Amino acid sequence: MDLQALIDRIRGRISAEEDRGDVATYIPGLARIDPARFGLAITLADGTQVASGDADTPFSIQSISKVFALTLALGKVGDQLWQRVGREPSGSAFNSIVQLEAEKGIPRNPFINAGAIVVADVNLGNHQPREAIGEMLRFVRFLADDDSIFIDEDIAKGEQDTGFRNMALANYMRAFGNLRHAVDLVLGVYFHQCALALSATQLAQAGRFLMLDGRLPEQGRVISPARARRINALMLTCGHYDASGDFAFRIGIPGKSGVGGGILAVVPGRASIAVWSPGLNENGNSKLGTLALQMLAEETGWSIFRAAST
Incomplete structure (x- = not known):
């Protein structure tokens, strides 16, 4: 062929x-x-x-970055991740908040926004956001064997300025105890990983x-x-x-x-x-x-x- x-x-x-x-x-x-x-x-x-x-x-x-973020998070905590994030299809929009209330702040899977925010919380670990963001960038550069890959800061800022629904999702999960770090720190990691170019x-x-x-x-x-x-x-x-x-x-x-x-x-x-x-x-x-x-x-x-x- x-x-x-x-x-x-x-x-x-x-x-x-x-x-x-x-x-x-x-x-x-x-x-x-x-x-x-x-x-x-x-x-x-x-x-x-x-x-x-x-x-x-x-x-x-954008959300393709969730594949690489999930890979990193599983490397950090292994199958313990599945205590905080499910593995089932959501059947709802990627930024839906509806299921979180019924399921007590546990997102259906790591590829909807809520699940990816929990993954970002795991990847933040004991680091500052800039360190977790740098780790993600280095990992993707390693996988692609290309150090020219970058984070589009204009896109990241746009996400921070307009990401009110993601803020709501994060605060909702924080209320259920499913985020361990401050919401603004977790979202800083999440918005920057989505801005990978x-x-x-x-x-x-x-x-x-x-x-x-x-x-x-x-x-x-x-x-x-x-x-x-x-x-x-x-x-x-x-x-x-x-x-x-x-x-x-x-x-x-x-x-x-x-x-x-x-x-x-x-x-x-x-x-x-x-x-x-x-x-x-x-x-x-x-x-x-x-x-x-x-x-x-x-x-x-x-x-x-x-x-x-x-």
Whole structure:
């Protein structure tokens, strides 16, 4: 299969789409992004990379950062994390507060905002926010093998200035005793991790360890094979908020989206894929990024539900 020709063909089909979705407007820095941008990058198991479109343009990865934050938190506290965060799909919007009252401040999973705020609380540990933020940045740079990755301070400030619902979620969980640190400190970590800026090429590389059972051939083991499988499982069942079931139904690949328009998708043993198209659908996921991944899965047969022999 000529993978480069395939992704170029997908880019051509995406460029012809008139309905590109709507960019997120509640974060000022995201509201200014051109919805015509599109990038697609793939890193294969042997390290080969192919890319098309705006694949080298950095964008705010937003909630995709929750995958890397979860990886760090599990490294710190292991399975104790699951006493404070669930592992079930939410069936609600990513920033919903409704379930927290009924479930006594325990978020459904680490990929909705409330769950990710608890994860940020774990990663803050006994550090100052700048130290926890620096640890996250170094980790993502290590995974991508690229020290040019940065945090977009303009996006982070915009999140702090407009993140009233996240403040409400954090205060609500603090009231239930599920945050151990001051809300402003935890949210400082959370907002900055969401403001990580990566290109599709860098993001595909950063997800490679999840494709290879938690190992990077050049650097060695990052996490155990069992933990990599569990993170992939959470990406499949919870990575697209209340559209996670539809994403699994249409594409069949573990994936994590962000309101910056990016999606990281992992085909175990085969490929790490990153796509960026800033326009979002009604669920807050990249409208054309999802379509591009569906085209890719159909053309390649990359689905965890398809027999390996086919």
